[in-house]
Amino acid sequence: MTATQELTMVKGNEALGEAAIRAGCRYFFGYPITPQSELPAYMARRMPEVGGTYLQAESELAAINMVLGASAAGVRVMTSSSSPGFSLKQEGISYMVGSQLPAVIVNVMRGGPGLGNIQPSQGDYFQMVKGGGQGDYRLIALAPATVQELVDLTGLAFDLADKYRNPVGILGDGLLGQTMEPVAFPAMRPRPDYRDDGLTGAKGRAKRIFTSLHLDAEALEQLNHKLQAKFKLMEEEVRWEEVHCDDAELVLVAYGTTARICRAAVEAARKLGLRAGLLRPITVWPFPSEPLARLAEGGVSRFLAVEMSAGQMVEDVRLAVLGRGEVHFYGRYGGMVPTPREVLGQIQQLLGGASK
Amino acid sequence: MKQIIGVPESLSKVSSHYCPGCSHGVVHRLIAEVLDELGVRESTVGVASVGCSVLAYNYFETDFVQAPHGRAPAVATGVKRANPDLTVFTYQGDGDMAAIGTAEIIHAAARGEKFTAIMYNNTIYGMTGGQMSPTTLMGAVTATTPNGRGPEAGMPYRMAELLAQAPGAVYVARTHVADLGNIVKTKRAIKKAFELQLKGLGFTMVEVLGNCPTNWGISPEESNQYVRDELVPAFPLGELKDVTKEVAGVHA
Numbered sequence: 208m209t210a211t212q213e214l215t216m217v218k219g220n221e222a223l224g225e226a227a228i229r230a231g232c233r234y235f236f237g238y239p240i241t242p243q244s245e246l247p248a249y250m251a252r253r254m255p256e257v258g259g260t261y262l263q264a265e266s267e268l269a270a271i272n273m274v275l276g277a278s279a280a281g282v283r284v285m286t287s288s289s290s291p292g293f294s295l296k297q298e299g300i301s302y303m304v305g306s307q308l309p310a311v312i313v314n315v316m317r318g319g320p321g322l323g324n325i326q327p328s329q330g331d332y333f334q335m336v337k338g339g340g341q342g343d344y345r346l347i348a349l350a351p352a353t354v355q356e357l358v359d360l361t362g363l364a365f366d367l368a369d370k371y372r373n374p375v376g377i378l379g380d381g382l383l384g385q386t387m388e389p390v391a392f393p394a395m396r397p398r399p400d401y402r403d404d405g406l407t408g409a410k411g412r413a414k415r416i417f418t419s420l421h422l423d424a425e426a427l428e429q430l431n432h433k434l435q436a437k438f439k440l441m442e443e444e445v446r447w448e449e450v451h452c453d454d455a456e457l458v459l460v461a462y463g464t465t466a467r468i469c470r471a472a473v474e475a476a477r478k479l480g481l482r483a484g485l486l487r488p489i490t491v492w493p494f495p496s497e498p499l500a501r502l503a504e505g506g507v508s509r510f511l512a513v514e515m516s517a518g519q520m521v522e523d524v525r526l527a528v529l530g531r532g533e534v535h536f537y538g539r540y541g542g543m544v545p546t547p548r549e550v551l552g553q554i555q556q557l558l559g560g561a562s563k
Numbered sequence: 564m565k566q567i568i569g570v571p572e573s574l575s576k577v578s579s580h581y582c583p584g585c586s587h588g589v590v591h592r593l594i595a596e597v598l599d600e601l602g603v604r605e606s607t608v609g610v611a612s613v614g615c616s617v618l619a620y621n622y623f624e625t626d627f628v629q630a631p632h633g634r635a636p637a638v639a640t641g642v643k644r645a646n647p648d649l650t651v652f653t654y655q656g657d658g659d660m661a662a663i664g665t666a667e668i669i670h671a672a673a674r675g676e677k678f679t680a681i682m683y684n685n686t687i688y689g690m691t692g693g694q695m696s697p698t699t700l701m702g703a704v705t706a707t708t709p710n711g712r713g714p715e716a717g718m719p720y721r722m723a724e725l726l727a728q729a730p731g732a733v734y735v736a737r738t739h740v741a742d743l744g745n746i747v748k749t750k751r752a753i754k755k756a757f758e759l760q761l762k763g764l765g766f767t768m769v770e771v772l773g774n775c776p777t778n779w780g781i782s783p784e785e786s787n788q789y790v791r792d793e794l795v796p797a798f799p800l801g802e803l804k805d806v807t808k809e810v811a812g813v814h815a
Contacts, residue, residue, distance in 0.1 A: 234645055260644050264637065265670035272634035272667070276641025279628040280608070280649070284641070302631050406626035406642065408649060410605035416620045418611070418629035 214389040219354045219379065220245035222390050223313065224253060226361035227285050229392055231399045232311070233259035234284040236273035238266055240292045241325040242381035243315035247287065258398070267292040271299030271312070278308040279417045281405015283365055287313035289381070290331050291322060294339065300374055301340030304434070305419025309368035309402075311361070312346075313377045315384040316515075318542035326542025327381035327464060332519035335376050336492045343431060345438040348376040348492045349446075350462040354388035360489070362393055369402065371441055378491060380515065382464045382544060447495035448487040451477060455484030457557050458502055460524050461513040462488045465545065469513050472550035481558045491520065496527035503531035509557055511535045513550055515543070571595035573604040575622050584783025586740045586773035587615060590683055591622050593740075593750040594652070597757050598625065603650040608642050610635045610678075612655040612664070615689040619654045633664025636671035639678040650760065651678035658688045661697040661722045668726065668768075675731025675765035679756045682722060682768065685775040686794065693778030698722070700797055705778070719797060723770040727803035733765035735804040739772035741790035745800075752802070764806065772798055 217225070224246050227235070235254060237247035247263065254261040264270035270286045277284040288296060293314040303310060316331045318324040333339075335348045347367050351357040360377065368375040401407055406415055421427035451473055452458055461469040466487040476483040486502065488495050499510070510532055512521035521536045528534050537553045539545045570576055574595035581587045598604045607625040611617055613632035620627030630638040635653035643651045660668050660682045668680060687705060688694040694707040698719045702711040727735040734756050738749040749771055756767035772794045774786035781789065802808070 234641075236641065262640070262644060265666055268634065269637040269640075269667050269670065272631060272637035273641035273644070275630070275634075276610070276628065276638035276643075277645035278641070279638070280642045280645035282645040284645070298631050299634070306629070401646070405646075406608045406628060406649075407646065408604075408606035408608065409624060409626050414624055414626050416627045416629070418620060418627075420617060420629055 212391055214391055216387050216389055217354060218245055218385060218387050219357055220315065220384040221249045222354050222358050223361050223377070224249035225392055226358040227311065227365070228253060228257055228259065229395050230283070230362040230365040231396045232283040232285050232365060233257065233398055234277045234282050235259070235261050236264050236270040236277070236284070236286050238264050238270050238288065238292060240289045242317055242384050243287050243289045243313065245384070246313070267295035268299070271296040274310045275299055275303050275308060278303065278310045279406050281401035281407065283399055285311040285313070287315065289315045289317045290319050290328070293331060293334065297334070297340035300346070301342055301344060302419050303374050304344040304346070305342065306417040307372040308374070308417060309372050310374045311364045311368055311377065312374050313379065316378065316380045318540070324542045325381060327515060327544055328540060328542055329380055329463060329465060329515040330519070330540060331378070332491065332514070332516060335378050336494070344434065345441065345492060346374055346376045347371070347441055347444055347490060348378050350378045350488060350491045351383065352463050352466045352487065354383070354386060355390045357383060358390050358392060367444060371437055373437065373441070378463065380464050442493040444490060445493040445495050446489035447498055448489060449498065450485040450487070452484035452486060452502060454482055455507055456482040457509045457511060457554060458484045458486050458507050459511045459513055459550070459554070460486050460488070460499065460520070462491055462520065465513050465515055468545055468547050469550055471547035472554060475547060475551050476554045476558070481554060483554045483558065494523045494527070496523065499524060499527035500529070503528045507532055509533045509535065511537060511553060511557060513545065514538045515545070516540050571599045573598040573624050575624050577621060579622055580618055581615065582777040584774070584776040584786065587683060589740045589746060590681065590749070590771050590773065591619065593746070593753055594681065595623060596750060597754045600754065601757055601761065603757070603761070606648060607650040607652070610639045610642065610651065610653040612653065612659040614656040614659050616654050616656060616683060617690065633659050633662070634667055635659065636664065636667040636676070636680060640671055640676045643676060643678050647677070650757065653678065653680045655680065655682050656689070657682065657684040657686060657698045657722070658696045661720070669729065672726045672729035672732045672766045672768070675733070677760055677763055677765060679760050680768040681753065682770040683773050684722070684770050684798065685773045686719070687775050687778050689775050689778050700793060721798060723768065723803050726768050729766065731766045732768065732804055733806040734759045734767040736802045737770040737772065737798055737800050739790050739795060739800065741772070741774065741787035755805070759807065770798070
């Protein structure tokens with residue numbers, strides 16, 4: 208990272224906005240929803256300063272389709288929302304995957320289902336990771352745990368979107384969005400040119416079409432073959448972090464805010480002599496199944512998935528472990544955030560350490 | 564020798580999927596002629612909608628993007644905002660614009676987005692097999708109003724009038740293509756809409772009343788008669804808004 212080493216105290220949502228601009232994003236289409244509202248507000252103020260465009264859409268449906276249009280025109284573009292609004296974007300996301308259009312889509316998750324509340328949650332894992340819209344598709348989904356990582360992964364998100372001509376998701380939660388932390392921003396990248404596949408008018412070349420419609424079944428199967436091959440390539444982008452996993456008897460699996468809580472719990476467990484570790488997916492899709500499988504084969508007999516949900520990521524942990532170890536789950540939801548003490552209690556239950 | 568007839572450069576030399584007698588092809592040709600005459604084919608991006616005209620991108624020699632159902636105005640907003648040098652138009656039916664896409668079109672007009680929306684209003688869903696649309700006339704029999712549209716199914720409303728009141732709309736017209744004279748008038752309206760877009764004045768829209776012989780279950784000639792006799796009284800023709808004329812009026 209070519210960082211300007213100066214540290215600034217920034218709120219997660221605003222840090223994300225600045226990181227997007229520094230990655231060359233000049234188009235933002237959004238709709239107000241808590242707890243991500245600071246991000247569009249930041250973009251509304253900042254975009255004009257850098258010659259960019261901020262537009263408040265009439266709905267999340269409109270916002271994602273403005274993103275679709277801007278991406279078709281060949282620019283770096285982004286939208287953000289929180290859970291209920293993210294649901295409304297699913298149709299557009301599916302169309303963008305089918306039309307092979309890149310963009311960055313942020314979901315600062317809040318409690319659900321329905322209107323739920325505005326507290327932090329991880330209840331949209333299925334929607335982001337398994338595909339919330341129609342058809343067979345995948346999104347690379349990045350799950351930062353700190354504001355600094357949010358900044359770093361935002362730049363990466365734009366690069367991966369362009370590389371694979373596919374939307375990339377950033378999966379945060381209300382806590383991360385609202386947290387203020389010192390961050391180092393990367394240097395400002397120059398505003399990128401229009402993508403070479405963008406719709407710039409059929410001047411001196413054949414016309415270009417972005418569509419996801421293929422009425423002929425064979426043609427649509429061919430497109431799906433192509434997409435599946437691309438998703439296979441995208442699996443190489445898997446990223447994760449391991450903490451104290453080398454000698455661990457129990458490995459916690461958690462992402463985002465929950466991973467920070469689990470890290471504190473694991474450190475506390477170590478002080479008690481309990482051999483707990485943490486595997487933190489940084490990409491929730493592709494999911495770090497191989498490192499989990501390696502740990503299971505290497506003798507880790509117990510895993511504990513911790514989520515701010517009723518158990519979504521835990522399904523991927525089970526698929527990775529494939530019966531080679533016990534998979535346990537601890538979740539808080541509805542906007543409740545687990546405390547390190549609670550998680551430590553779970554570790555102690557599983558490793559037999561006395562509660563202190 | 565001067566060429567007086569031919570295929571516009573902006574129109575693809577392919578046969579279309581449209582039914583015999585359908586007027587979509589007429590409207591496509593008028594748009595293509597206008598793009599040729601304004602010299603903007605190479606800087607145009609069309610936005611296709613969902614419905615019979617979903618394949619419009621196969622029939623124009625311009626770049627195209629296909630939008631989700633009803634969202635063409637939002638997609639067009641994104642395209643135009645990303646590259647204001649482009650000439651952008653949507654091509655939508657009454658189901659796409661007046662039902663599922665009502666929010667997107669109204670807000671595009673309200674914001675004065677600088678693209679041209681073409682609405683082909685034939686008062687029915689064609690692609691899905693002839694269901695009632697928001698503009699279906701009272702009493703009309705469709706697949707989903709087997710006994711004729713009654714008040715329990717709502718009443719038709721006028722999209723062009725609705726959009727004309729938006730401050731960001733600078734040109735809104737309603738025409739029909741059921742006879743030669745009105746085909747010429749339709750082209751004039753479409754050309755005016757694109758001209759005002761190119762001047763950067765704001766949102767422009769032309770609602771074209773057209774037929775659907777297949778789903779109305781009548782011959783092409785009878786369907787054009789239906790447009791003239793039934794649709795025109797329900798959806799009055801004319802330029803509902805033209806800010807260039809209003810300005811001229813002030814100075815007159």
